[in-house]
Amino acid sequence: MPPLVLSHMAAPANHRRQLFAVAMLAAVIFGLGTLRLADLRAQAALLRADTARFPAHRIKPAASAGQTQAVPAVRWERLFQALASAASADVSLLAFDPAPQQRRVRLDGEARDLPALLDYLRRLGTAGTFVRVLLQSHQTLRDDPQHPVRFTVLAEWGDST
Known part of the structure; x- marks a missing residue:
């Protein structure tokens, strides 16, 4: 019988x-982490420089209160x-993309086929x-087995809406 060795090392x-x-x-x-940290610090420095150059109190809003009232009232219902x-x-x-200033709405969708779209x-x-x-x-989607028609429609409404 061979000798028994109890060493776990x-x-x-x-x-x-x-x-x-x-x-x-x-x-x-550690090296990759250091590089990433340097990159983040550089981005933060750029953001601080942009913030100093364009402070929030100097940015003018897109529309003043008078211009906002000039937008036509839309009856969404x-x-x-x-x-x-x-x-x-x-x-x-x-998709439904309204543009109230131009009295227009853009609709993106899909139809089963061209006759369904025209209807x-x-x-x-x-x-x-x-x-x-x-x-x-x-555009007819040829990759889809059912060949649906993807479309974009511009619809304009009148003064009564």
């Missing part, structure tokens, strides 16, 4: 490589009712809210 030569690898990894991590009355299962609105435009035009409905762009 391995030979010191085996640990030297592992200790060296851990030390090198720590040095690389009528716009949303017109959109709801023109809605169909074949057309989905993806949607007709319904928008006859809703009574919009004075002009213009198809700005459309």
